[in-house]
Amino acid sequence: MTKSVILGALTVAGLSAGAAGAATLDDVKDRGKLNCGVTTGLVGFAAPDANGEWQGFDVGVCRAVAAAVLGDPSAVEFVPTTGKTRFTALASGEIDLLARNTTWTLSRDVDLKNEFVGINYYDGQGFMVPKALGVSSAKELNGATVCIQTGTTTELNLADFFRANDMEYEPVPIETNAEGQQQYLAGACDTYTTDASGLAATRATFENPTEHVILPEIISKEPLGPLVRHGDQPWGDIVRWTLNALIAAEEFGITSANVEELAANGTDKPEVNRILGVEGTLGEMLGLEADWAVKAIAAGGNYGELFEKHIGEKTPVGLARGLNAQWKDGGLLYSPPFR
Known part of the structure; x- marks a missing residue:
């Protein structure tokens, strides 16, 4: 095979991979809602309330992604999945994202062809x-x-x-x-x-x-986190950095109560301004609006707000932060830099 043919084949493969990678984002936008796989019901993490509305720590991740992509945290179709059906639902395209207290392992990552985009709860x-x-x-x-x-x-x-x-x-x-x-x-x-x-x-x-x-x-060790399908890198980036935005927001003191005011006025911290879309082009890199993270944080709050509201020590679930505290507080919670 000649060098030009090889390069041509690589170019076609690259274009195909890029097209496949953009498919989920396009599907979600065209559909106008995010299909999010959750547990069949686990109080504090994902369960319908008395009004039939899904609530919980994992539900908060789904709503944050919907807000970042569609501008509407309620634009989510929650799909209950069991331990057996969850990966099939993701692989088949029935769901766009699985946020279901799922442990990140090598076989699930590689053999089942999933892409874990981060850890939202360190467990055991x-x-x-x-x-x-x-x-x-x-x-x-x-x-x-x-x-x-x-x-x-x-x-x-x-x-x-x-x-x-x-x-x-x-x-x-x-x-x-x-x-x-x-x-x-x-x-x-x-x-x-x-x-x-x-x-x-x-x-x-x-x-x-x-x-x-x-x-x-x-x-x-049970590192739990959201996951998407392999071969969908642009979509994986969006979910990954939405989760990171919630984690970083807590570290920098960005909350559901002050995020819009901070975005309107800016701050003296360059990284905070980049998260808020006041500086830089991070939203454009993800194929989203400049204020994508503002919408995600406003949807249900930063990581700490979601934790305390749904599973924290003052809730019936009663979990201490422990390993899930911010890195500066002795925990493992840590977002890569927004730059």
């Missing part, structure tokens, strides 16, 4: 037991029946933990968190295992939450 797998069981450590669960959601990273983590500690267990497979809650409360399993944040959210819905204990052991 834990165990919940009834206080009446008298168990204070996961290492006391030898012979236990365990409710575990299929199609999740928790299955392998569970097997590894029990094998490493020379213990046995009997799995009770479940499809959804609602089914897990029902089985656990009915006594079909001695313990329920999933991400610790999910356990806290589940316990918050119980009639008597104090009668249940989340054991101290965290047996895995």
Whole structure:
């Protein structure tokens, strides 16, 4: 093959990749709404309220992306997905974005051809037991029946933990968190295992939450975050930098209450001005309006506002910031620079 033919083939391939990459953004704009995959219902993260409106920490990411792209945080169609159906829904194009407490792993990234665009919650797998069981450590669960959601990273983590500690267990497979809650409360399993944040959210819905204990052991690393399809780089960039904008906004003191005033008047901080679209052309680079981040932050607030409103210590879920604190406060939360 001649050099000119090779270059021609590379050019065609590059153009095709670029066209495919722009497809989701075009589809969302043409449709006028974002199709966002969420959990089937996990209080604090994604669940319909009494009026049927979806609320939660992950829901906030969906609404921020819709606001950045369409200028309307309500222009979202929420698509409930299970541990088994979530990746198929994304790969098939049924959803544009998956924001469903999903762990970033190598196989999910590479083999399933997903693109994780960031981490919005640093988590780890834990165990919940009834206080009446008298168990204070996961290492006391030898012979236990365990409710575990299929199609999740928790299955392998569970097997590894029990094998490493020379213990046995009997799995009770479940499809959804609602089914897990029902089985656990009915006594079909001695313990329920999933991400610790999910356990806290589940316990918050119980009639008597104090009668249940989340054991101290965290047996895995579960970096949770939104994801898109491989081969859709422009769309991935938009979701990635929308999440980063929410994280950076908290660091720089940009809130839902002051973001529009700051954008109107500008600040003495160049990076803040670039986030707000007052300086530079970051919005243009993403194929969005200059105030895309202003709209995203105004939709539900910065990262800290979303955390405190939906899953923070003053909510029924009651999660401390911990690893999810800003880097300057001893946590892992960190946005790359806006420049």
